[in-house]
Amino acid sequence: MLQLSKVTKLFNPGTPDEKVALMDIDLTFKPGDFVTVIGSNGAGKSTLMNIISGVMKPDIGEVRIQGNAIQKLPEHERSRWIARVFQDPMAGTAPRMTIEENLSIAYSRTKKRSFGWGVTSSKRKMFREHLQRLGIGLEHRLGAKVGLLSGGERQALSLLMATFTKPDILLLDEHTAALDPARADLITKLTDEIVREMKLTTLMVTHNMEQAIRLGNRLIMMDKGRIILDIPQERKKGLTVSQLLGEFERISGHQLSDDRIVLG
Numbered sequence: 520m521l522q523l524s525k526v527t528k529l530f531n532p533g534t535p536d537e538k539v540a541l542m543d544i545d546l547t548f549k550p551g552d553f554v555t556v557i558g559s560n561g562a563g564k565s566t567l568m569n570i571i572s573g574v575m576k577p578d579i580g581e582v583r584i585q586g587n588a589i590q591k592l593p594e595h596e597r598s599r600w601i602a603r604v605f606q607d608p609m610a611g612t613a614p615r616m617t618i619e620e621n622l623s624i625a626y627s628r629t630k631k632r633s634f635g636w637g638v639t640s641s642k643r644k645m646f647r648e649h650l651q652r653l654g655i656g657l658e659h660r661l662g663a664k665v666g667l668l669s670g671g672e673r674q675a676l677s678l679l680m681a682t683f684t685k686p687d688i689l690l691l692d693e694h695t696a697a698l699d700p701a702r703a704d705l706i707t708k709l710t711d712e713i714v715r716e717m718k719l720t721t722l723m724v725t726h727n728m729e730q731a732i733r734l735g736n737r738l739i740m741m742d743k744g745r746i747i748l749d750i751p752q753e754r755k756k757g758l759t760v761s762q763l764l765g766e767f768e769r770i771s772g773h774q775l776s777d778d779r780i781v782l783g
């Protein structure tokens with residue numbers, strides 16, 4: 520279980536530049552929750568992901584995963600619990616290394632003791648099986664340098680590297696936003712399949728409203744560092760994009776301003 524208690528984060532506190540990134544956030548996620556997160560520009564979505572992943576500390580409050588305070592764990596421990604896929608396809612992989620070397624590193628990161636990331640034949644067989652399910656032929660290119668892959672292929676590999684060791688928490692940070700529509704659709708479909716099949720507790724930040732409604736079992740809407748809407752599966756089912764935008768305006772008192780918003 521992932522739990523945020525009273526999480527508050529300010530940037531430049533006490534100065535004219537003070538920014539409230541998160542204010543008093545209480546959230547509990549059940550195992551297997553697939554939560555989509557939307558919000559206006561500067562609403563605090565990235566800060567929320569940074570704090571859950573432990574790379575940023577809250578000023579007040581704490582994040583617990585399976586009862587462990589995430590801020591107190593060293594990075595190698597955190598990487599066993601939490602996996603993240605970023606918007607930039609270049610961010611999650613090592614371009615000069617091959618597909619199998621990248622997968623091997625991702626695999627060894629989650630092991631208690633490091634046995635090195637050498638590629639053995641049994642690992643290679645396992646990697647091939649995992650790659651096969653992506654359905655884009657990467658299983659035939661284990662020795663290819665990752666820097667030569669297209670953005671979509673790289674993002675599919677990043678998604679696989681983040682998930683194949685079954686993290687407790689998966690953070691998807693606008694992970695389809697930098698891709699062309701066809702590739703974005705492919706990664707979205709793979710994400711949905713993998714998350715549901717592996718029952719991964721997942722938070723996915725997206726600017727695509729239709730996707731935010733269609734995917735997952737819970738939708739969170741943020742504005743000015745606060746959660747202003749938390750919509751469960753039952754209410755999400757029949758929701759339309761215009762109803763969601765209307766709800767946002769009613770509660771926040773202003774229109775959703777997001778320069779990257781995709782309505783559907």
Ligand SMILES: Nc1ncnc2c1ncn2[C@@H]1O[C@H](COP(=O)(O)OP(=O)(O)OP(=O)(O)O)[C@@H](O)[C@H]1O
Nearest residue numbers: 530538539540558559560561562563564565566567
């Ligand atoms: N390192 C920083 N220094 C100062 N202010 C920051 C910093 N990072 C974020 N902020 C501010 O904190 C607030 C929340 O930012 P955050 O990046 O979390 O929002 P976001 O919802 O991810 O926005 P967007 O959708 O525009 O990327 C914003 O007002 C932002 O300007």
